[in-house]
Amino acid sequence: MKIVIAPDSFKESMTALEAAQSIEKGMKAVIPDAEYQLLPMADGGEGTVQSLVDATGGTIRERSVTGPLGEDVPAFFGILGDGKTAVIEMAAASGLHLVEPSKRNPLLTTSRGTGELIRAALDEGVSHIIVGIGGSATNDGGVGMTQALGGRFLNEQGQEIGPGGGALSTISSIDLSLLDPRLESVKLEVACDVTNPLTGPTGASAIFGPQKGADPEMVDILDQNLAHLASIAPSGEEIASKAGTGAAGGLGFALLAFLNAELNCGIDIVLKALKFSENVKNASFVITGEGRIDGQTIYGKTPIGVAKAAKEFGIPVIGIAGSLTDDSRVVYDHGIDALFSIVSGIMELPEAFSQATHLLERASRDVAAVLKMGIGISK
Known part of the structure; x- marks a missing residue:
């Protein structure tokens, strides 16, 4: 038996x-x-890294990265037993648990630390990166993550915009020419367990914004700002309507629009990896x-x-x-x-x-x- x-x-x-x-x-x-x-x-959320590391005889890597409010925070990612696959939980770097309830404000929080974890995984020479998205403190459309990997989001004066979902309205142009070139040779897979689009009544801001500290007025601002981001990004409006792009405050959108990732059901990715x-x-x-x-x-x-x-x-x-x-x-x-x-x-x-x-x-x-x-x- x-x-x-x-x-x-x-x-x-x-x-x-x-x-x-x-x-x-x-x-x-x-x-x-x-x-x-x-x-x-695991299904792509909390515990995904540990589960896959445990099941494959892999190892945990610890790093200090930029937290949601710009401070340094301890984070981690996993290298699976094959030595070729890295697993990241975005919440480890940009999670809601990293921000005290009284300080939660998605107009200000950034996903930069998640991009720093992806860069650290690239430094390990992996050919496959799995990113579990969920539990985020952010609503910046993944702009912070993309900036950490070399993407530039410029205002009318040609300067980089600041952090947070509140700054997205100032984007005038997007320059992806300096993205880390190693991304082109890596399979980037996104483990997601929600189907929300980027914007609208079932989008990132309306559904998940309140738990991150957004009041109704902030929800409207954040939703408009994400729509503005989608209007400027290459094929952004088409991508924004896809299921899962609203996950993690729009991080799903950025991974598809800027990093050419594949977005799949989290449990299916884990089942395949194991x-x-x-x-x-x-x-x-x-x-x-x-x-x-x-x-x-x-x-x-x-x-x-x-x-x-x-x-x-x-x-x-x-x-x-x-x-x-x-x-x-x-x-x-x-x-x-x-x-x-x-x-x-x-x-x-x-x-x-x-x-x-x-x-x-x-x-x-x-x-x-x-x-x-x-x-x-x-x-």
Whole structure:
């Protein structure tokens, strides 16, 4: 029997690798002789770098970069086990968590640090860069990132514009002639789990601006400024209408418009990078999960991506989560065959976080007991 264990992280309590190890430990207590393969997963958001590094035997690189408000911040990226692929989470350099709530202002915040991480990855001589976008503090259309890589955004006086989404209205011309030439020989892939366009009522500013500190007046200004950027960028208005270009305050737009990147579903990129289909095709069962499984899980989240890939080979899939909502059963229509929660009774959230490893191990033991009973494995 081969059991593939492919969870996402359980946020605020376990990394994907720690979750996979807990599941394995619980199941081994009941089915010790099975072959277990651990594939820590992610969907392009927080934890993507660590999951891919853990799964491929890669390494973490640490760098100091420009933070959202222009200050130096510690950041990181990963080099996968093949030595040729770098993985970046833009939130590590330009994330909302790096800005105190009282200082959040997308008119001022910049994505420059993300560009500095891309440049650092290029310095490693990689041929493939995966950029996970999400959790940003920025709404600058990726201009800061592009500036860090040599792009120039000039006002009417021929001077570089300042940082932040508020400065985009002053752009008179864009000069990409000095972009880092190494970008031309690198495959740049964007892992994204949202479908928002750049502008409009479902765009970057309207949907994500408020959580970054924008009031209604600021949202209107930011949206107009992004529209102005798109009107000047090469093929900008056409690109701006594409799904995902509004991700990370318009960073998705810049990656496509200025760096010729490919924008794909985050979980699909991770599945491909981990050669998931090759690893799962001979499995008897697949165990997946994350901190919360709900009605939104079917929209590009890890458990469904894993389930769909497993179902190509007709393999049963079990989902384990910290919490299950009333609408979580919709996942049964998308490849997951059974759901289990690790919380067995009333419990305060801090207590659940502190006991998460034990709770997941215990629930996994119960899952293994059901499997053993159902398929008649001898003791």
